[in-house]
Structure formats: C-alpha cells, structure tokens
Amino acid sequence: MLFLSIALMYACSKNEDEITPEEKKISFTVPSNFPAPTYNFEDNELTNDGFALGKKLFYEARLSADKSVSCGSCHQQFAAFANLDHKVSHGVDNCQGKRNAPPLFNLAWQKAFFWDGGVKNLETSPLNAFTDACEMKTDLETVVSVLKNTAPYPELFRKAFGTPEINSQKILKSITQFMGVLVSGNSKYDQVMRKQNGVSFTSTELAGYNLFKEKCSSCHTEPLFTDFTYRSNGLDLVSVDEGRSHITGVKTDFGTFRIPTLRNIEYTGPYMHDGQFYSLDEVLEHYNSGVKASANLDPRLKNGIPLSSAEKEQIKSFLKTLTDNEFIKNKLFSES
Ligand code: HEC
C-alpha cells in the first residue's frame, strides 16, 4: 500500500515535469501589489484552447484586407505590444493612422480603451482594428468567412468552444482571453515593492523614485502608473487631434488624452498619442522646458516640471526599473 502511494506520487510528479510551458493551465494571475481587476473572465471562461485560439487570431495576417497585417504587426511583444519605431500606426496599403499604438498589458484593469477612452469594453476593443481603413480594413463578416474556409480554424473553434461554428462573438471572446492574460507585474519595481528576494533599488533608482513620487505620480499613479484620467500635458499649443472631446463633445476635454501607463516604458517608444518623442530624454526635456500653454493644459503643469540633468538621469533610471523582461520574453505570448 505504502509502495503504491509512493509510486503514484512519483507518477504524478513525473507528469508535472513532462508538461511543457505551453501546456500548463493558462491562468489569469493578479500580482499581489495590484488592485482588483475590472475584467475577470466571468462571462468568458479562460481555457487553454480559448487562449491558444485567441493568440493565433492575434497573429493572423490573413484576416486583413491585403493579408499583410495582424494585430501583432502593430502590437509587438518585444515592444511590450506597442509598435517599435512607428510614430503612428501603419496598416494595410502602408496607410498611416493618426495615433501611436499603445502597449497591450494589464488591460484587465482598464475601464476604457484607446487614447480617448472611446471603447468601453475589452471584448469589443478589437472591432475598430478590424474595420479601420488604416488598420486591417475588413469587416467581421469577411473575417468570419475567411476563418470558416481556413484550416485548422473550424477545428480550433470546436476545441475552444465545443462547436465548430465560427461567429464574431467567439472571435472577440478568444482574442480577449489572449489579451486579458497579458499581465505585466514582475519588474524590478514590483519586486522591490513586494520585498522579494532582497531586491532593492540602487541609490540612483531610489533618488529617481522619490522624485517620481513628488513630480509625476499624481498622474502616473502607482501601481498601474496611470490614474486613467484624460489630461493635456501641453504637447501642442493647439492639438491637431481633438482627443477626449471626440467622445464626450465637451469643450474642456479638447486635446486631452488618457494618461498612459509607464510600465515597460523603456521599450514602448515613440512616446505620446502622436509618437512625437523618440526617447525618454526628449520626454523629460518636454516636462522640463517644453510644456505649451494649451487651452486645457492640466494646471499642475502650468510651470512645467523643472528638472536638473542629474534629476533627469535619476528619474530615467527609476523608469527603467519598470521594465518587465519576463513579460517581454514570455514564450507563452509569442507567435511561435
Ligand atoms: C495598424 C496598426 C494596428 C493594428 C493592425 C491593430 N492595432 Fe490595436 N491599436 C492601434 C492604435 C493606433 C491604437 C490606439 C487607437 C486610438 O487610441 O485611437 C490601438 C489600440 C488598441 C487597444 C486599446 C489599448 C488601450 O490601452 O487602450 C487594444 C486592446 C488593441 N488595439 C487591440 C488590437 C487587436 C486585438 C488587434 C487585432 C484585431 C489590433 N489591435 C490591431 C494600432 C493597431
């Protein structure tokens, strides 16, 4: 009897070892220093097959009008799912959009999406990308029919949802399973906050963190590094893009944009809604000397944020502690 249970234990642990990372049960994990998420998969049960289908669709260029552009073309993992080097996004026919592609992670904590908050639900957030003439330039009907006629999709839908029928709801739900699981919460900053394995800031990083708390965190609020409000940080005297007022119609929202997260900021450039800055040095110089008196400039920025060269270096070194290499290199999220 004793022998049998030991043998069983051995068999079980052996099985565990044989499971490759891809086969591990996909789960949505809330880092212990994060608040409760907004999206919790209640009406979209997270399964390995649902996630795998969503990931395949995310990287599927055959869904776009000229079969050249996938979600992953503009949302690249090595850029924390932002778009490296592109000021604004490039879609089919080399069309240039008007906004910079935001990084995709910790989306389950967002209550609204896009720079202007124009989309309210994570599950419907891919719709615009499919239909926008400057992104994938297609429509859901076409996407559904392409998938129906492309192996192995019918089989993958059957595995994920029990029936091979393909419809827009299943497409959106599976892509959401993939996007929702993109959680980035294991940067050096997180490890310091969680007092993990004796990880601590260097003195420069710590000085940067203290400056950050004093000068930046009222807008870029920890731990998500945004309070999700819409503000103008004085990029242009008169914004070309109306921003939040496009959605609300309210004049005081003109030229305001959602405060972006600063997690993985080292890799998500170019910066700002229009990608006008290529480096963190340019961003910091903007706050130091470049803030314009735009009509709806946030009052906290009316004198800019004066920073010495040493302070800029300190803030930059703190910002780099927000890089989560485990996330950026996680094979689970890669195309293959
Ligand atoms: C041509 C480039 C491009 C493609 C292709 C693209 N996106 Fe985007 N994505 C963008 C841009 C640009 C924005 C910001 C739009 C805005 O704010 O008006 C965005 C915003 C988003 C957001 C909101 C993020 C946030 O923080 O608010 C999500 C989610 C998203 N895209 C998912 C997808 C998915 C899923 C696909 C594939 C179905 C996709 N994208 C395809 C460029 C692209």
Ligand code: HEC
């Ligand atoms: C009054 C609120 C406010 C304060 C204070 C503030 N920011 Fe911002 N920040 C914003 C807004 C709003 C944007 C986006 C503006 C846009 O794209 O139109 C932004 C954008 C950024 C970006 C670009 C992010 C991206 O993904 O494109 C960086 C980097 C940044 N801020 C760093 C800082 C730092 C560092 C400080 C402190 C020195 C700071 N911010 C202080 C509101 C603020």
